[in-house]
Amino acid sequence: MRHYIKRFSAATKTNVFTYLLVIVSFATAQILQGAGVMSSSLKGQLVPICAYIVMAVSLNLTVGILGELSLGHAGFMSVGAFAGVVAAVSLENIVVIPEVRLALAIIVGAVFAALAGILIGIPVLRLRGDYLAIVTLAFGEIISNIINCLYVGLDSRGLHISVLTSANALGLDPSGQVIINGPVGASGTDKISSFTAGFILILITLVIVQNLIRSRTGRAILAVRDNRISAESVGINITKYKMIAFVVSAALAGAAGVLFALNINTIVPTKFNFNMSILILVFVVLGGLGNIWGSIIAAAVLTVLPEALRGFNNYRMLVYAIVLILIMLLTNSNQIKSFLSRMQSQSPAKGAEKV
Amino acid sequence: MSITKTKLVPIPSKNMIPERDVTKPPILECRSLGIDFGGLTAVNDFNLAIGRTEIAGLIGPNGAGKTTVFNLLTKVYQPTRGVILMDGLDTLDKTTVQLSKMGIARTFQNIRLFANLSVGDNVKIGLHNQMKYGTLSGILRLPAYWKQEKFARDRVRELLSIFDMQDLVDEQAGSLPYGAQRRLEIVRALATNPTLLLLDEPAAGMNPSETAELMENIVRIRDMFQIAVFLIEHDMKLVMGICEGICVVNFGCVIAKGTPDEIRNNPEVIKAYLGERKHA
Ligand SMILES: Nc1ncnc2c1ncn2[C@@H]1O[C@H](COP(=O)(O)OP(=O)(O)OP(=O)(O)O)[C@@H](O)[C@H]1O
Numbered sequence: 001m002r003h004y005i006k007r008f009s010a011a012t013k014t015n016v017f018t019y020l021l022v023i024v025s026f027a028t029a030q031i032l033q034g035a036g037v038m039s040s041s042l043k044g045q046l047v048p049i050c051a052y053i054v055m056a057v058s059l060n061l062t063v064g065i066l067g068e069l070s071l072g073h074a075g076f077m078s079v080g081a082f083a084g085v086v087a088a089v090s091l092e093n094i095v096v097i098p099e100v101r102l103a104l105a106i107i108v109g110a111v112f113a114a115l116a117g118i119l120i121g122i123p124v125l126r127l128r129g130d131y132l133a134i135v136t137l138a139f140g141e142i143i144s145n146i147i148n149c150l151y152v153g154l155d156s157r158g159l160h161i162s163v164l165t166s167a168n169a170l171g172l173d174p175s176g177q178v179i180i181n182g183p184v185g186a187s188g189t190d191k192i193s194s195f196t197a198g199f200i201l202i203l204i205t206l207v208i209v210q211n212l213i214r215s216r217t218g219r220a221i222l223a224v225r226d227n228r229i230s231a232e233s234v235g236i237n238i239t240k241y242k243m244i245a246f247v248v249s250a251a252l253a254g255a256a257g258v259l260f261a262l263n264i265n266t267i268v269p270t271k272f273n274f275n276m277s278i279l280i281l282v283f284v285v286l287g288g289l290g291n292i293w294g295s296i297i298a299a300a301v302l303t304v305l306p307e308a309l310r311g312f313n314n315y316r317m318l319v320y321a322i323v324l325i326l327i328m329l330l331t332n333s334n335q336i337k338s339f340l341s342r343m344q345s346q347s348p349a350k351g352a353e354k355v
Numbered sequence: 356m357s358i359t360k361t362k363l364v365p366i367p368s369k370n371m372i373p374e375r376d377v378t379k380p381p382i383l384e385c386r387s388l389g390i391d392f393g394g395l396t397a398v399n400d401f402n403l404a405i406g407r408t409e410i411a412g413l414i415g416p417n418g419a420g421k422t423t424v425f426n427l428l429t430k431v432y433q434p435t436r437g438v439i440l441m442d443g444l445d446t447l448d449k450t451t452v453q454l455s456k457m458g459i460a461r462t463f464q465n466i467r468l469f470a471n472l473s474v475g476d477n478v479k480i481g482l483h484n485q486m487k488y489g490t491l492s493g494i495l496r497l498p499a500y501w502k503q504e505k506f507a508r509d510r511v512r513e514l515l516s517i518f519d520m521q522d523l524v525d526e527q528a529g530s531l532p533y534g535a536q537r538r539l540e541i542v543r544a545l546a547t548n549p550t551l552l553l554l555d556e557p558a559a560g561m562n563p564s565e566t567a568e569l570m571e572n573i574v575r576i577r578d579m580f581q582i583a584v585f586l587i588e589h590d591m592k593l594v595m596g597i598c599e600g601i602c603v604v605n606f607g608c609v610i611a612k613g614t615p616d617e618i619r620n621n622p623e624v625i626k627a628y629l630g631e632r633k634h635a
């Protein structure tokens with residue numbers, strides 16, 4: 001019995017540590033901001049950092065916990081961002097309190113991203129093997145291209161949507177407003193995101209991800225990652241649990257996209273490109289596969305770092321490299337080893353899995 | 356340990372099961388089961404019935420097709436021909452997951468634990484379908500979560516105590532000694548609440564005293580849970596010691612079936628299997 005309590009508290013401790021890390025960082029940032037010692041460039045980074053943290057934690061659910069490689073996480077962020085912007089603009093006169101409008105926009109963004117996740121997941125997650133990486137890579141590019149030729153406008157008669165044309169084709173009233181203008185993206189939206197909203201979104205993400213991992217569903221997802229054949233032999237429906245992890249991950253990325261998009265005046269579809277997906281993946285790998293607080297630290301530090309290193313001039317890249325190594329030592333050691341050994345032990349068995 | 360001398364009696368399909376089980380249909384029945392891998396016939400015309408509380412053995416030389424039979428029974432492979440009846444129900448269109456829910460549980464010849472997870476979590480994963488709360492209850496920590504997680508914790512300890520492993524709940528499964536890993540696989544399989552337990556070489560890598568203990572535990576598990584056990588094993592002492600019905604395969608075909616005494620004295624078996632082993 002004693003043993004069990006000890007371990008129970010060890011896992012709980014990690015969870016509590018993660019919440020504390022976020023709360024203390026938020027409080028510190030608020031104090032620094034209040035005392036006027038925070039540089040304006042860093043201030044401008046606060047909301048993006050929150051969005052990146054949510055992105056990294058949610059991608060960790062797919063890559064670290066489920067063990068499937070996704071190369072198009074920014075695609076879900078994009079779906080969420082533009083759906084959220086449309087929602088926020090549409091609700092402008094209906095919901096006057098900006099915080100409530102933001103919350104509703106985030107929910108809309110998450111739902112749309114989840115739908116995109118389901119759409120991709122249904123055909124791909126049935127397959128064995130690394131198809132998800134290829135398909136998500138394509139998805140990220142396709143979504144960016146679709147939004148590039150998507151026109152959405154709002155007037156007294158409601159929402160108008162047009163594809164592959166121009167904003168004129170929407171046929172808006174004179175009083176109407178173009179929300180998404182093809183390659184120009186969405187501009188002139190109210191900046192209703194805030195650092196506090198980002199902080200709350202991180203906390204919600206942590207509750208969802210950490211509680212999920214330590215539940216019946218989370219154990220099933222871990223079982224699928226560790227050994228597909230024995231997971232099936234104890235009656236776990238592989239596709240179902242892959243789907244749950246992937247869709248939750250996509251929904252959270254969508255929410256992060258809304259937070260990100262409603263923090264700036266203009267958001268273009270190309271912002272959420274392959275580079276963004278890889279950047280988030282770097283946060284996850286550096287922070288440690290399956291390590292939630294590692295993702296948080298990696299996302300925050302690596303977002304702030306390039307700015308903070310301006311003063312180092314010539315030594316900038318050297319310091320950057322050193323910080324990368326330090327993060328890796330801090331968060332990875334065991335995970336990366338077990339991940340690599342898993343990769344190695346999996347690859348020869350791919351063709352004919354002998355049971 | 357005492358094994359009651361069992362008489363095998365024929366059932367309508369001409370397969371034999373222990374006399375005490377004959378009032379009920381067999382838990383498992385294979386009729387003319389077979390599978391080809393390309394040109395290779397790995398299993399052919401496999402006929403067998405297992406009584407509800409029988410401990411049955413499957414023996415044969417290396418590569419005879421024993422593990423393939425288990426993979427057919429659990430639908431890891433689709434049979435090329437033949438019928439598998441689980442509890443009288445045809446399993447033709449059933450998947451591995453559905454068969455688990457129908458009561459088949461198994462262990463693996465090359466151990467397949469969730470090596471990165473704790474011993475306790477391995478067993479809890481076995482309890483997956485014994486727990487009913489959904490994803491949302493888990494995320495929101497609704498009462499169903501607390502109630503069933505408590506059930507799971509208690510059940511995990513109960514099951515681990517069969518092998519006196521309850522103090523290992525926190526250990527990482529992959530770091531356990533070999534014998535303990537094999538025992539944990541049995542516990543995980545039992546957690547699914549099976550009616551038929553398939554054990555693929557449960558004593559492999561165990562020393563004689565561990566094997567003797569395992570034999571007692573297999574019998575104890577059968578008595579405790581009143582389930583059928585079907586095991587593959589090369590250790591003749593174990594097979595002859597606890598199995599009531601034994602099926603011998605060679606090159607994918609059944610060459611003999613019967614009680615341990617019948618098998619021991621079957622010339623074909625001695626030629627194909629036992630003799631060969633004695634010389635080795
Ligand atoms: N997936 C597969 N593809 C092709 N051939 C296979 C496959 N699985 C098994 N075989 C072949 O089927 C035959 C039977 O193999 P199986 O693993 O069932 O033997 P076994 O009786 O369990 O042997 P052992 O005592 O060594 O475990 C072997 O010749 C094997 O190579």
Ligand SMILES: [Mg+2]
Nearest residue numbers: 421422423464
């Ligand atoms: Mg075998």
